[in-house]
Amino acid sequence: MKRNKTFLIIGSFSLGVVVTLILALVFKPATQVQTIVSPSNYGETSSVTQVYDALKTYYYFYDGDDQALIDGAISGMISSLDDPHSTYFTMSDYENFVEHLEETYSGIGCEVTSINGYTMIVSPFPDSPADEAGILANDLVVEIDGENVVGQNLQEVTNKIKGPVDTTVTLGIQRNDNPELIYIEVQRRAIEQETxxxxxxxxxxxxxxxxxxxxxxxxxxxxxxxxxxxxxxxxxxxxxxxxxxxxxxxxxxxxxxxxxxxxxxxxxxxxxxxxxxxxxxxxxxxxxxxxxxxxxxxxxxxxxxxxxxxxxxxxxxxxxxxxxxxxxxxxxxxxxxxxxxxxxxxxxxxxxxxxxxxxxxxxxxxxVEAPEFYYYYQVYLTDGKSLEYDMVDSSIANAQNILTALGYQVGRHDGYYDKSTVSAVENFQADNEILVTGIIDNKTASELTLALRNKVRDKQYDTQLQTALEVLIQE
Missing domain, CATH: 3.90.226.10 (2-enoyl-CoA Hydratase; Chain A, domain 1)
Known part of the structure; x- marks a missing residue:
């Protein structure tokens, strides 16, 4: 048995060597290809120019887009800096970058940066669609409308987030190293720069x-x-x-x-x-x-x-x-x-x-830390499906946290929709003149989110501002 086992291992290894040799075989042209550009003509950037000319001259799938090659080469150089704040912009990309400083544009209203292949929210603009939807500083944008955007450059991602006024975009957010994504739907609108x-x-x-x-x-x-x-x-x-x-x-x-x-x-x-x-x-x-x-x-x-x-x-x-x-x-x-x-x-x-x-x-x-409920986000219904008794979902845990922050009694906050959650939802629906069902449907989810945002905006709950006022009163 030992002999057979040893043979199988050696046999597998040998097969791997053969496959490697076959895959490494390169077609040799009938005549030697000459150097495309003399290095002396271009100095230290000669290899860049040689590669550029080689792609245009010999690459089988070249589609004639010279600018794409140039943009890719420049973007590669900038990426090698490992500096998220240094960026190459095409003309349209640069116009998009300066929009939030100079003019009104249609989007969700937040500042973003690129970190290790991820687009990170630096901060949502106050009272913007992003702010109202519950997007927070340091959130990582993993998906946009179901498309994974990890590894895409910053301008590609921001262009996908932007769109016509009154349309919506759904962001898949990773928060606090939690591998489970939070899905937040945001309605785009004109972002006016009242600073x-x-x-x-x-x-x-x-x-x-x-x-x-x-x-x-x-x-x-x-x-x-x-x-x-x-x-x-x-x-x-x-x-x-x-x-x-x-x-x-x-x-x-x-x-x-x-x-x-x-x-x-x-x-x-x-x-x-x-x-x-x-x-x-x-x-x-x-x-x-x-x-x-x-x-x-x-x-x-x-x-x-x-x-x-x-x-x-x-x-x-x-x-x-x-x-x-x-x-x-x-x-x-x-x-x-x-x-x-x-x-x-x-x-x-x-x-x-x-x-x-x-x-x-x-x-x-x-x-001074902000209140914990500042970090809750909107109640999101996957594919519009309601949340109800005996279900388990991360959106239920978020709804339970919001209900507690609003003063309703909930027995658990782990995402299981128990009877105490049903009772809390019923009480919330009754207080807000919503049909009492104990089920979180679109109407209830929207009203929960709105109630949370109203509490966040209420300055009496702003622990940081209240501390500042106390300091100034004592002066």
Whole structure:
């Protein structure tokens, strides 16, 4: 028996060698193919040009699309940098990239980046379709309308997410390393770039201004100043600047905004090139004489982090929330002759104290977590099928969490639709004038999602904002 077994192993190995030799056999042309291009003509890029010419001249399946070869070669070089913030854009791709900073477009409203072949949500824009649907910072987009998009470049993915107004797109999301995907349907709409929102809050005898900045666009600094002036005219005594889920934008905008708040001769940031030579940005305005608190979270990136770090280190002001995203690099858009563009990391930025926060983030002076229900998502019905008693599904677990957050008694949160879940759903339906069935159908799922979003928007449950208000009241 041992002898036969040994023979079978050797026989299998030998067969493998034969197969390998056969597969490695290459057709030899009758005549030797000459070098296509002399390396001396192209210097260190000669091999790139040789491959390009070889593909055009000899590749059997070549379809005549020269631009596709060029785009592929450039994209390959950029990919080798292992830098998610350096990107090659075709002309149309670049137009799509700058849309969220400059104009209205049709989509779901979120900032994305590419990480290890995955498209990651940096942050949803506040009150956008993505935000309302429950998409969160750090979510990974695995599927779009049933198509696996892992490994596709950022522009391919974003182009698939965008679409005509009032159409829908279903994203398969991986969250918190959970291998089971969350499916979230989002209705596209026109995304308008109102980058600054203000509100005056009166708490006792204190008048506190609340100013939310959603992105640092071309006109954001002007909107910021106008918003503060409006709040001051209403009697504002202190200010909360909310940069949560703000993924950044233009350096010039954030420098101008910090300059408007801090007194003169304060360092805003230092920009360094790869030789270590730096340009220091300083404040020169009179600044403001009232207390300013900045709110940040894991979705606050880039320009948001410059602002928060300057407030913390140069201004000595409180920064409240959770550690920010950690993007300490600066990109420059370089137009190419064919109207395409490179977005290339050319510099790094450092905080007033000389810290580089890349992949580290800005640490808040007061750490406050958001409520757990902020991380729940919409109730999704697979293929529109209702959820009901005795079923098991991840969407049921999410619905159970939402019901609990809304104050309904649920006995379990593991995705099994038990009798306590039926009772909680019935109570929710009765309270919201929905036909009482104890079944989560499309109407009930939509109302549960809406009720959750309304609670998330209710500032009394915003633990980070409430902490900021308490700090300012005590001043």
């Amino acid at each position: 600054v929102k203000t509100e005056l809050m009166t708490i006792g005898d204190k008048k506190i201004g609340y100013l939310q900045v959603t992105t640092f666009g071309e006109n954001t600094a002007n909107e910021f100043k106008e918003g503060i002036e409006s709040l001051e005219n209403q009697g504002m005594e202190s200010l909360v600047v909310d940069l949560r889920n703000n993924s950044g934008g233009y350096l010039t905008s954030v420098v101008e905004m910090v300059d408007y708040i801090l007194p003169p001769d304060k360092v805003v940031t230092t920009i360094e090139n790869r030789e270590g030579k730096g340009t220091q940005y300083m404040t020169s305005s009179e600044g403001k004489d009232y207390e300013v608190v900045t709110l940040i979270n894991e979705g606050s990136a880039s320009a948001s982090e410059i602002f928060a770090a300057a407030m913390k280190e140069a201004g000595g002001y409180p920064v409240i929330g959770t550690t920010s995203y950690g993007k300490g690099t600066v990109q420059v858009s370089m137009p190419l002759d064919d109207h395409s563009s490179l977005k290339l990391t050319t510099q790094v930025w450092k905080t007033p104290d000389g810290n580089w926060i890349n992949e580290v983030g800005v640490e808040p002076t007061i750490v």
